Amino acid sequence: MLVKKYNARLFLFLGLSSLLFMGNILVYRIQFIDPLAKESVYATLLDCLFVWPLLVYLFFLRKRRLSLRYASLTLLVGVGSATFIIPQSFKLEFPSIIRFCLSPVGFGLLLVLFICTYILLLFLKVQRIIRNEQNVPSMQFIRSMHAHETGGFHTMIALMTFYDLLFCSWKRHKRVQGKSYFSYHKKTSSMAFQAMLIHALVIESVGFHYVLISFHPMLAWLMLSLNSYTILYTLANIQAIRTQPITFDGKRLIIYKGLTSVITLPLSELESIERYNGPEQLPKSLRKRTFNAVLAEFTKEKPAFEMVLKKPHSVFQFIGKSSKVDRIHVTVDDDVRFYEQIQKAIENEKAG
Structure with a gap:
């Protein structure tokens, strides 16, 4: 029953959003009003920056805590929609700063700014949690203790764990008194298997890069980047096995x-x-x-x-x-x- 209600709400939202955006697109593309008043641009901005975010709030965000992330992302989508709906000739009526924000370059910069701000806020949140936690055995442990957090939070923890193990954990962690630790790699051939994998990846990277560079340079560098990341991931995995019993x-x-x-x-x-x-x-x-x-x-x-x-x-x-x-x-x-x-x-x- 809940799934049916959610699907009905989703389809209604998509229908209203389609009507809103298609109506604005057709106003500028179909010449049934000639000439079109310059003030119609403000109606489009009102629809994209107020009416559509209001629809998002009423259909999805009304029953949950309003967050700056969702509000910023919704407004960013509205700005992007206005950028591609309003023709360039109508944008000339705006001040230069608004005209720049409604250009593809301006929208791209706003998108990059939003992503960078979101990543920075996630990083600061994770850092604050790490400082407040006492006797944390690993950053992977923090993920399991904060299972309710968003996927972005867990992704940030994973990336920080990756770089911490790769560059900052070449010494084993100090053992805490009162806890028992059990290694799980010394009586296995897992370390030799990981070393063989790195050896094979290095040979493959050099060979593929040498062969592909003359035929398709972009593909050659892409393959080299992917193999390099795999090698770094394998090294971090070895460190995790060694230092996190x-x-x-x-x-x-x-x-x-x-x-x-x-x-x-x-x-x-x-x-x-x-x-x-x-x-x-x-x-x-x-x-x-x-x-x-x-x-x-x-x-x-x-x-x-x-x-x-x-x-x-x-x-x-x-x-x-x-x-x-x-x-x-x-x-x-x-x-x-x-x-x-x-x-x-x-x-x-x-x-x-």
């Missing part, structure tokens, strides 16, 4: 899979932990509900443990995405100590 403080379990994903699991939501004896390849239906925290290696290995959750919990991916899982597959280097601590904590939690 699985962390357990008695009440909360934080499981990382390098830079790619993280889950912060309260002990109260953990039903059981068992040695994994299931199939190597899970069915598709079960694979979607399972967080596989086992690192990629040359050969696919079974996980050491399977943890079953009492209810689905969110796993946060690198760029803003999240998914719900109800079981976790994990492998650690010190599997005996890991199993004993988690099992004991579960038993104590059930005993009350």
